[in-house]
Amino acid sequence: MDVTENIRREMTQEINSKKAEKELLEVEHGQVWNTEELTNEFEVQGFLAPFVVVIQKKSGVRGSMMFQDYPRFYFDFNPYEK
Numbered sequence: 001m002d003v004t005e006n007i008r009r010e011m012t013q014e015i016n017s018k019k020a021e022k023e024l025l026e027v028e029h030g031q032v033w034n035t036e037e038l039t040n041e042f043e044v045q046g047f048l049a050p051f052v053v054v055i056q057k058k059s060g061v062r063g064s065m066m067f068q069d070y071p072r073f074y075f076d077f078n079p080y081e082k
Helices: 005-018 022-029 035-041
Strands: 042-048 051-056 062-068 073-079
Touching (some): 035 042, 051 073
Antiparallel strands (some): 042 051
16 A cells, blocks of 8 residues: 555545646756757656656766646656665
């Protein structure tokens, strides 16, 4: 049983209810990536909405970020501590 499922569902609904454009997300979260930009800069390890686990290709740093479904944008990159 996934104890985070209900929390993640609520977060996903809240994120997707806004359907923010890239510029608005950048104001709130800093750098934002579309799918092409994400795959150019990161290797995706897995999804568990509204989160995605990634490895930054250039630095090898692993972390997580959030995403909204439509339009699909990824934001709030948080590197994991080593």
